[in-house]
Amino acid sequence: METIITLTTDFGIEDAYVAAMKGVIIGINPRAIIVDISHSIDPQDVTQGAFVLSTAYPYFPDGTIHIVVVDPGVGSQRRSIILKTKRAVFVAPDNGVLSYVAHHASLKGCRGSTALEEWPAGLEVFEITNPGFWRHPVSSTFHGLDIFAPIAAYISTGVPFEEFGKVTDSINLFPIPQPEALESGDLIGHVLHIDHFGNIITDVQREDISPEKFYLEVAGRQIESLSQTYDEANGLLALVGSSGYLEIALKNSSAARFLGTRIGDEVRIRRGL
C-alpha cells in the first residue's frame, strides 16, 4: 500500500544510519512513500525532537506513520510504543518524544508512566513486545533499524496493531511548556525552539495575545506591536508563525544571534497596561 512513513531522528545526515532504516522499510514495503522530517535534532534531545515532530505531522494526510528515533535510552528498560491517534500513527521509544502529539490529542492529564484515568476516544497505545516483526539479531544500540523501521513498514502493509504487542494504558510524557500568567495580568512565555533563520519560537500562542494591545519584552528589549510579516518592520519584530506560536524575528537576519537567546529563555507579554 502507498502509505507514507516519515522519519524524525537525531542521526544527522553524514552517516548511513538513516539510509539503513530506509533500506529496511523498502525491503518490507517497496511502495511506502518515505519522507524525512528532520535528522538534525540535537543528539539525545528528546524535547527538541518532540517539538519538531509536532510542527510537521499535522500537514500529512490521515493514516501517515511517523517514526521518531531520538533515543538516548536505546537498549535499556525503556519501552517501545505505537501511539495511534485519529489521524496518524507514531512509532517511537516511550521517552516523552510524543509529548506534543499526545498533548494535541488531548492527552493532557497523563504525566509520567501512571495509568490514565481519562483516555481520549480514538487513541490507543501499544507496547511493542512481539519480536516476530523485528530484525534479528536485534542490536542493543539501534532499535530504529531493528524494531521501529520494520514495525512501521509492517503497519504500512496492513498488519493489525495487536500483532506487535498489547494495548497499554500508560505513556511517558513530559509537561508541555506553557506560558505563565502573573497576577499583574502579564504573561511569561518560554523559548521553545530557534529555527534555521534564527527566528525565536515561544510557547505563547495566538489566543494568548491581543493584536491591538501588544507589548513584549525580550532580553532587555521591547517590541511594541505585532507584525503580520517578516518584511514589515525593520529591526526586531514579533508575529504569529504558521504553527500558531508567537515568534520573534529580525528582518533578513537572525534574532536569536542578535539577542543571544537560548531555548528556555523567558519573554514577557505585558497585558496589564
Place this chain on the structure above:
Amino acid sequence: METIITLTTDFGIEDAYVAAMKGVIIGINPRAIIVDISHSIDPQDVTQGAFVLSTAYPYFPDGTIHIVVVDPGVGSQRRSIILKTKRAVFVAPDNGVLSYVAHHASLKGCRGSTALEEWPAGLEVFEITNPGFWRHPVSSTFHGLDIFAPIAAYISTGVPFEEFGKVTDSINLFPIPQPEALESGDLIGHVLHIDHFGNIITDVQREDISPEKFYLEVAGRQIESLSQTYDEANGLLALVGSSGYLEIALKNSSAARFLGTRIGDEVRIRRGL
C-alpha cells in the same frame, strides 16, 4: 499522475518546514515524485536561489514542476507567479528568483516589472490570485506551505493553469551577471557561486574563452592554461564545468578558501596578449 515536483528553498534541513510542504503535496497528489534540489540557499538570498535552481532544472524531464521558495517578502505586496516554459513549470514568488530560468528561455529583454514587448513563444506567466486552491487560513509567513505547495500539487494533478489566476505580461527579473569586455579585449568575469568543494564558479562561459590561448588572473594569481579535469594540474587550475561556466579549482582542496574568494569578486581573462 506521476509528475515530478522539485523544491528549492532557504529553509535549511533542521526544521520541519520542508517536510510540512511535502505533507501538503502528498496529501493532494500521493503519486507526485518529490525531489529536493537544495534547502541550503543562504537565508533570503534570492540571487543564489536563482543560480542554484538554474544548474538543476535542465536535467529534469519535460513537465517537471519546480517550487522555489526564497521569499524574504512573504506576506507583503509581492506577487506569486507560475512561469510556464516549453519544458517546465515554476511556482515561486515574483522576486527575481526565476531570473536565470527566464534568461535561458530568452526572456532577456524584461527587467523590472514592466510589460514585455517581445514575449518568447511557449512562455506564459500566471499571477496566482485564486484562493480556492490555497490552504486556509493562509499564513502571512509561510506561503510555501499554504500557496506554493498546494498549487504545484494541483498542477501535477492536471488542473489547468487558468484556474489559479490570470495571465500576466510582466515578471520581476534581475540582470543576469555577464562578463564585461574591455577595450583591450580582456574580459572581466564575476564569481557567481562557490560550491561545496570550494570550486569558484564564474559568469564566464565556454564560448567566451579560447582553450588554446588562455590566461586568467584571480586574486593576484595567474592560471596560464585551461584544464580538462580536476585531477590534471597540481595547485590552482581553471576548467569549464558541467554547466558550461568557467571554474577555478584547487586539486583536492578548496580554491575559494585558498584565495579568500567571495561571490561577486572579479576575475580577468587576458585575451589581448
Place this chain on the structure above:
Amino acid sequence: METIITLTTDFGIEDAYVAAMKGVIIGINPRAIIVDISHSIDPQDVTQGAFVLSTAYPYFPDGTIHIVVVDPGVGSQRRSIILKTKRAVFVAPDNGVLSYVAHHASLKGCRGSTALEEWPAGLEVFEITNPGFWRHPVSSTFHGLDIFAPIAAYISTGVPFEEFGKVTDSINLFPIPQPEALESGDLIGHVLHIDHFGNIITDVQREDISPEKFYLEVAGRQIESLSQTYDEANGLLALVGSSGYLEIALKNSSAARFLGTRIGDEVRIRRGL
C-alpha cells in the same frame, strides 16, 4: 521497474549536483526509487566513502543498484565500473571506493589492478566503455551526471550489463584496515570512522574480543568492560555497534571530541592479561 537506486557522494547538499543526477535518473526510469545514503563524505575521501557505503548497502533489498561518486580522478584515465554481486549492483569509478563491498563478497585476494586468480562465484565486474548509454557531450568533470546516473537508470530498466561494456577480471581495491595481533596476544585496532554522535568506530570486530575479559586502551585511557548500550555506563564506554564493529562512546556526548580522536588512530585491546 520499481528498482531502488541509492546515491553515495561527496557532493554535499548545498549545490544542485545531487538533484541533477536524480533528474537524469528519473528521466530514464520514472519508477526508480531513489534513496540517499550520504552526500557528506569528505571531499575526495574515497576511503570514507567506501566505509559509509559498506554500512548501508547490506540493509537494502536484493537487486538494489548503488551509485557511488567519490571521484577525485574524474576525467582522467581511471576506469568506470559496474560490480555485480549476488545481492546488489554497484556503479562507481574504479578507484577503490568498492573495497569494503568487494571484501564482504570475499574478493579478499585482489589488490591493485592485477587480474584475480580466484574470482568468487556470482561476482562480475564490467568496465563501462559503451558511450551509447551516456549523456552527451560527456563532461570531463561530472561523470556522476553523464555516466553513472544514466547507467544505473538503464540497469534499473533491465538493460543487460553486457551492453555497457565488457567483463573485466581486475578491480582496484585498497587493503581493508584490519586489527593487528601482537605476539603478546594484544590487538592493535584502528579508528575507521567517527560518526555524527562522535562515536569512535574501530576495525575491531565482534569476533575479535571476549566480552567476559575485556580491556581497552585509547588515548591514554582505559575501558575495562564491554557495555551493551550507550546508556549503560557514565563516562567512556565500549560496545559492539549495529554493524559489528567495536565502538567507543561517551554517554550523551562525543567520545571523539573528548578524546581528540582522529581516523587512523590506534586502540589497544589487551588480551594477554
